[in-house]
Amino acid sequence: MPLLPVDSLPALRRRHSAKWSTFDDDVLPLPVAEMDFALAEPVAAALTAAVQRSDTGYVPPNPELPLALSGFADRRWGWRIDPGQVAVAPDVGVGVVEMLRLLVRPGDPVGISSPVYAPFYDWLNEAGSRTVDVPLSSDRGGWRLDFEGLEAAFAAGLKAYVLCNPQNPVGLQHGREDLEFLAELAHRYGVYILSDEIHAPLVLPGSSFVPFLTVSEAARVQGFSFVSASKGWNLAGLKCAAVVTANGSNADVVRRLPEAVQYRTGLFGVLASTAAFEQGEPWLDDLILTLDANRSLLATLIKEQLPDVGYEPPQASYLAWLDFRRFGWGSDPAAHILEHARVGLGPGPRYGPAGEGHARLNFGTSPEILTDAVGRIAAAAGR
Numbered sequence: 001m002p003l004l005p006v007d008s009l010p011a012l013r014r015r016h017s018a019k020w021s022t023f024d025d026d027v028l029p030l031p032v033a034e035m036d037f038a039l040a041e042p043v044a045a046a047l048t049a050a051v052q053r054s055d056t057g058y059v060p061p062n063p064e065l066p067l068a069l070s071g072f073a074d075r076r077w078g079w080r081i082d083p084g085q086v087a088v089a090p091d092v093g094v095g096v097v098e099m100l101r102l103l104v105r106p107g108d109p110v111g112i113s114s115p116v117y118a119p120f121y122d123w124l125n126e127a128g129s130r131t132v133d134v135p136l137s138s139d140r141g142g143w144r145l146d147f148e149g150l151e152a153a154f155a156a157g158l159k160a161y162v163l164c165n166p167q168n169p170v171g172l173q174h175g176r177e178d179l180e181f182l183a184e185l186a187h188r189y190g191v192y193i194l195s196d197e198i199h200a201p202l203v204l205p206g207s208s209f210v211p212f213l214t215v216s217e218a219a220r221v222q223g224f225s226f227v228s229a230s231k232g233w234n235l236a237g238l239k240c241a242a243v244v245t246a247n248g249s250n251a252d253v254v255r256r257l258p259e260a261v262q263y264r265t266g267l268f269g270v271l272a273s274t275a276a277f278e279q280g281e282p283w284l285d286d287l288i289l290t291l292d293a294n295r296s297l298l299a300t301l302i303k304e305q306l307p308d309v310g311y312e313p314p315q316a317s318y319l320a321w322l323d324f325r326r327f328g329w330g331s332d333p334a335a336h337i338l339e340h341a342r343v344g345l346g347p348g349p350r351y352g353p354a355g356e357g358h359a360r361l362n363f364g365t366s367p368e369i370l371t372d373a374v375g376r377i378a379a380a381a382g383r
């Protein structure tokens with residue numbers, strides 16, 4: 001199996017990115033969503049060629065990225081994106097904030113469902129929205145949207161809802177029926193759905209990505225999708241994402257985005273994302289096999305060394321949501337683990353109230369680093 005290589009620890013520690021430069025040198029950093037694999041070859045080649053051309057200016061109106069994304073989405077998911085309904089943005093966060101500014105008024109209620117990617121809270125604040133949390137339900141084992149709660153919030157006047165599809169940090173790929181129902185509810189109550197689909201390329205074996213805009217006409221009328229190559233190919237620092245619609249009047253709203261949204265996007269991001277969508281699928285396939293192997297390795301390591309940790313393997317991406325409540329390490333076990341095990345994890349409480357006693361672990365790394373990290377946590381737990 002062609003598992004992707006990871007550099008040595010000293011080489012990784014020379015990286016300047018947040019993951020590798022935030023912690024002391026004796027810490028194994030497995031927090032922020034960056035991966036440790038070497039870049040996909042076509043992406044590296046596109047960036048090297050850009051450097052050789054000294055091609056470091058602004059992003060022009062650019063048909064190449066929309067075409068590349070449209071081809072990729074069709075081949076990968078059978079999702080027909082009209083390239084004329086794709087706009088670039090510096091990142092998904094800016095895309096969501098700027099779209100909220102166009103769609104809702106300051107102070108309007110906007111929904112999210114925790115536990116969810118922590119910056120959702122910040123994005124809503126930045127847009128001046130009032131955050132309404134309708135937590136995921138977890139009653140019948142497994143996470144799911146809480147439709148009773150959502151309908152109550154929609155009926156009470158929610159203007160927009162920011163969906164995380166698939167959902168970080170719990171690794172939930174929402175099912176087609178659930179998305180259809182969400183779209184129908186949104187249509188009934190006139191709620192915009194902004195679907196953050198940044199982890200879509202990383203849905204793992206056993207699940208399939210369901211693009212929100214494909215589930216129904218109601219979804220196309222209510223919905224805006226935010227996609228990017230930044231998680232799938234590890235390009236977050238290059239600053240490029242796309243806002244996608246499947247409805248003429250929604251596309252008209254997107255056209256009202258400030259021109260600066262295009263100019264603030266990174267040209268390297270556009271070039272790298274175009275290469276990733278056009279030529280990066282073989283690498284992505286290897287990545288998915290690699291992440292799937294790490295997902296299983298983590299399950300084995302936890303079973304053997306930390307059997308009291310709750311871990312439901314994610315359906316998507318490289319983030320594991322770990323329940324440490326049986327350890328007595330308080331509401332933020334990541335703080336205890338950093339101090340006593342020298343492993344950096346994402347603090348659970350940041351992802352919402354259900355994150356108390358939890359931490360998020362990034363397994364987008366080598367089996368050696370993953371094994372070392374779990375061993376260190378087990379040692380800190382006295383196992």
Ligand SMILES: Cc1ncc(COP(=O)(O)O)c(C=O)c1O
Nearest residue numbers: 033091092093117168196198241
């Ligand atoms: C669900 C989700 N959305 C957005 C982002 C950040 O994306 P961007 O840097 O494009 O804003 C992340 C990063 O991990 C994420 O997990």
